[in-house]
Amino acid sequence: MxxxxxxxxxxxxxxxxxxxxxxxxxxxxxxxxxxxxxxxxxxxxxxxxxxxxxxxxxxxxxxxxxxxxxxxxxxPRIHPHLVCDGCGRIFHPDPEVGRRMFEALDADSGGFEVRELHVMVRGLCAECAGQGKDKAES
Ligand SMILES: [Zn+2]
Ligand SMILES: [Zn+2]
Missing domain, CATH: 1.10.10.10 (Winged helix-like DNA-binding domain superfamily/Winged helix DNA-binding domain)
Structure with missing residues (x-):
């Protein structure tokens, strides 16, 4: 600290x-x-x-x-979130995914200095997808 x-x-x-x-x-x-x-x-x-x-x-x-x-x-400040529409749990993809996003932005944003990245991806987790759970059901 x-x-x-x-x-x-x-x-x-x-x-x-x-x-x-x-x-x-x-x-x-x-x-x-x-x-x-x-x-x-x-x-x-x-x-x-x-x-x-x-x-x-x-x-x-x-x-x-x-x-x-x-x-x-x-x-770290740069980490995407995967939010399940079925159970509402929040997951993190492999840290490498966030790192690649950061690098892509850093390389292609015309000198803009990226400090934080908030990415919220909605979908179904493996468990809910397996159970055929969806928002439409609840
Ligand atoms: Zn998080
Ligand atoms: Zn789920």
């Missing part, structure tokens, strides 16, 4: 650890639920500020589903 120029506070270190260890996407509320026992008196607004500091340092990525709240996770 220090390497990225983030001032390390106990809150930030704890929030970062929760995100890394879970490997999941959390809203700020969900992060708060998970850290408030370990950090008594912690306010939701502090969680937001900590997430913002981690995001600015590139340690945390923020993304948003079309109808959803802001979500945070400990992953």
């Amino acid at each position: 220090q390497e990225r120029g983030v001032r390390v506070t106990p809150q930030r270190a704890h929030i970062w650890r929760v995100l890394v260890e879970s490997g999941e996407h959390f809203t700020a509320d969900e992060v708060w639920e998970r850290v408030k026992n370990a950090l008594p008196g912690l306010e939701l607004s502090t969680v937001y500020r900590s997430l913002e500091a981690l995001r600015t340092a590139g340690l945390v990525a923020e993304s948003r589903l079309p109808e959803g709240p802001r979500m945070f996770e400990a992953r």
Whole structure:
């Protein structure tokens, strides 16, 4: 964290650890639920500020589903999301896919400096496709 120029506070270190260890996407509320026992008196607004500091340092990525709240996770800023219409789960393709997207944009966007990439792909996961599940059924 220090390497990225983030001032390390106990809150930030704890929030970062929760995100890394879970490997999941959390809203700020969900992060708060998970850290408030370990950090008594912690306010939701502090969680937001900590997430913002981690995001600015590139340690945390923020993304948003079309109808959803802001979500945070400990992953690089450039990673596509695959959202299943059947079960609503979020998947990540091989990190190589994100890297190739980034390289293609970087090479062909006329000098535009790409810093973040939010890609949301909708479809059916292998499990739901196998069960013939679709939105039309629900
Ligand atoms: Zn993600
Ligand atoms: Zn699914």
